Amino acid sequence: MSRTSEELVIPGRHSARRWLPYAISVVAGLVVIAATYVIVRPDPAGCVPLRVNSSSEKSSLIGKLAERYNKSRGRDVAGRCATVTVQGMNSGEAMNELAGGWAGSSPVPQVWLPASSLWIGQLRQLNRDALLPREDHPVIASSPLVIALPKEKGLLLQERGTLGWGEILGAPSQDGWATFGHPELGNFTFSKDNPALSTSGLAATIATYYAASGKEGGSTLTLDDLEKDAVTAYVRGIEANVSHYTDDVVDLLKRHAEADLSLDGEAGVTDLNAIVMQESLVYQYNRGEMSPSSGSSGEPVRPRVPLIALHPREGTYDLDHPYVVLPSTDQQQRQIADDFHEFLLEKPQQEEFQLFGFRDHRRTPSAELSRWTHARGAPRDPFKEPAPEVVTKILEGWNKLSKKANILVAIDTSTSMNAQSGNRSRFERATEATRKALALLGTEDKVALWSFSTETKQHPDAPFKPEVRLSRLDQGALTEKLDKLKADGPGTALYTTVRAAHRHMVENYAPDRINAVVVLTDGRNEYDADNNLARLLRDVKLDPRKPVRIFCIAFDRDSDLGSLEEIAKTSGGKAFDARDPARIEDAFRAVVHSFGAR
Template sequence: MNRRTGERGPRRLPLLVATAMGLVAILATFLVTREVSGGSGPDCGVRLEVNSSTEKGDLLAELAKKYNTSGRELTDGKCARVTVSETSSGVAMDALAQGWDEKRDGAPEPQAWTPTSSLWLTLLTEKGTASDRTVLTGDEPVSLATSPLTIAMPRPMAEAVGWPEKKIGWRDILSLTEKGWGSLGHPEWGRFSLGKDNPHTSTSGLAATVAAFYAATGRSSDLTLDQVKDPKSRAFVSGVEAGVLHYGSDATAYMANLAEADAKGQALSYASAVTVQEQLIHLYNQGSPTGDVKLLGKGKKPKVPLVAVHPDDGTLMLDHPFVVLPSAGGEQRAAAADFSAFLLEAAQQRRFQQLGFRDHEGNAGRELAASVSLPDEGKRKLSLIDPPSPQVLGAILDSWDELRKKARVLLVMDVSGSMNQSAGGGQSRMEAAKKAAVAALDLYHPDDEVGLWAFSTETADHREPYREILPPRPIKAGKSQLTTSINGLSAEGGTALYATVRAAQQAALSGLDTDRINAVVVLTDGKNEYPADNDLDALLRDIDATQLERSVRVFTVAFSDQADFDTLSEISAATKATSYDARDPAVIDKVMVSVISNF
């Protein structure tokens, strides 16, 4: 790996935004390997690897560079050099629970970790106990900054609900989900739609799920297992989940789609609300919808800004803890203590505030207060809830698995002749794709409905370039048949990508179930090779998601270095979905996990 001064470490970015001719294309990628180094200072003997949650990775990289060139010394006269990598909190928690593997996890093993919330420390401790492994040192974590979970809403929609005068909470979200915008005099806005992440991977998704359970009981602390299991609580949470557009692993996907809709003058056509930490609303309003701090002041600000709704029936303060891990030696522990102390100094805390965080004591900076229209300049007391006990937090996640909105997915697999080429490891692309697709079936809920198509071009046996293998049916009844059908696929012909995407979306629309997350997943190793349908602009017009109630998202997976990733990204962006990069076949299993996290 090439190490370059002042750059960010190996990074698992679920989403990047590429802007081309006004189009914001959402690209899901893995393993961007850049590492922070310490500038031209001394060759320090103590090296410290810190793994950060994604929303503050850029900032910590910046501050690590400042620390490395500050001339600070440890108590024994040595100095430390800090490097930063970033991984989403839920993914990092799983990696630490299993035992960090640099090759598997795409980043160096850290000696210190700073997720978005201490909720992940709770879950990691529970996993460590279950596997009889020491996963944390037991040292008290240090909060580097704070940011409350909020419900981000386009300003006109928030005002229609009564913001800022009226107190708004999760019960209002439930009511809007059930009654729609027509109940507030805006039938033109259609159904209320909520952007919410998967709580197993995303902090905002986890915190929102916890907050919804608290709101269901009317409590702010001491939530019990019986209350989580209570039918009334479950009905409340299930009602909130019913409004979800689709799930995901990073809230910046929703923000990027909102930015694209805003740029087209359709800011109110995508999501009515998104559950995110407050800091991301600031970045969005300052022209950085994907959270890239380098775009602050340079990106185009939205025509319709978002406002931060702090639920009056309870929200969590995300505390960005900094913890030393058992992998740290004595000198690294000293370096971690010194680096965390450096981050709590006034200058660094002010830098956190400038980027939309509150400081470690919960104080908002003037930039945040102005950007997200905080009442009373951010000094109004929030309705905070206490984090649940480890047992209750585990029960909440288990309950979500049962209560979440179910999906209806059409899996469309490329079976063109190029899929017979090698994917490395002694298997063809077809074999690797089939293996990943079959393994992914275990990630669906038993009540999710999944169907299967295959496509190439016309062959001697098939007049159409695409064909239905199995219609969507519940996994609990159809998994065995899906497995057999996927394993039975064989490759021949060319790649009729455009015709297949159009037909698959139309088929999904014809069977649209508005009580489910409806989606198409296209896995391909190539580019369009079908002269009968070779007009990309026409395809993009045909699949453009302008009417959300009659739209089906098309998630695409590029599965070889020959895949037309740019075009796949445009296709997914047109449907307000995500394109995933598996051009390295070795990551296809990880990619499929991320794809299924949307459902």
């Protein structure tokens, strides 16, 4: 059937507000602020709408294929035309929405395309009514989990033969690259997504437990395997090498690509040696799809240092990208859903998946995949999907074994924070967001709290003031201190405070923890005694030997987001745009997710 209206790709934001009271809130109770992409088409009169929710890493592709479907002929149902629209969302966030009855601002979907069937099992535990009973969920594409390293380092490991998960990610925890005969390369650290939210992070954690139990591809992981002391020690050793837990691996890769193309031909400084992610993302990165700029021809600029995908010896986890029809479908929508599924399995659409770096629904790679990922050989039989209760137990274990954090939180207490933001002041919103976000951390995490503005009568010697020393998280003490803070400083000494906070964390650096500074401000630097941004960037530049990342939250419209982004990027951290006050809580939650917060 033909279509006359044009389809628009509209970037937006979505965040789930409800927190589910459940024993595995580690999975269901977390939300990241991540861009969602909605393919919007006004429904022609009489057409039957089908709304599809897709995992974010493939949402643009599914949107493209939906546009092709909508323009194709012969797709009528009972004489009525059909219109498929697509929204992209993090799989963990979508699961949370479905489990809670979908109270978000976006329309309820009829089809869900998560990155892995793992989320289906977790959703069944939370809310069986959210899925159709006894329903099969066919695969539309697949992508195995890999360990990706910069090419030179990846080649060094490939020369040693096929290594296992622990040999790559865990064995170097004490000696770093000296384990592989290259002490000049220093420490070995890697990044993975927070498994409470991300499919790659969840699958990587499960794969770690499989390897720890001595099982290879085709085996099944059991609850008894998780109780063994050797398994606990193995997983703890691997988690000790985590640099930080990303809230969005695609965003991390984009920042990595930007660093690769910067600094007059030299790759940007980073302490990361490896990233655990889907094979398809290695393919996209190496083709230049993550590049921040394009060449004169408009083609993506390929990175100077590509990534190499390693398939661990024991096997890996295969992300199966299932097609899930939800109970919200009526009879005609179900017919459209079945037809759209058949359409996605047809050869032209499957070739589009392969061009995007995926393997097809039969798990067959394209001829180009190995060339672009620099992988040698095929992955072994994938690990079998554990029972949902095993996944729950794994996440509970990860809560205890994940790397702990050292965090200094600096809150702007200049008088501009007293400005109204809705029915409250900016400062009230900021302190409330801080309380809620820090409550997600564990009692073994260490937190310091500073306030800053410019000098006041109460603290005339410096524009910043330590309020709570760096110590084990005491939520009661932090809440009490936050309640007593007042926004009474005349200006914002942003640069001086960031420098001092960074120096303080370097001096108190703990190699067995994630070390970071979190800065929340509604303004820009207003301190004449220290107004040289270039000098600040030199002072906070990431030191791979003692990495202290700076995470900046730009709060309200007066924030200098550009400078905050430069500060964060230089230190290996990330800036969050919360200039819409409604985003402040989500922004702070996204920050603490980088520290393994659940």
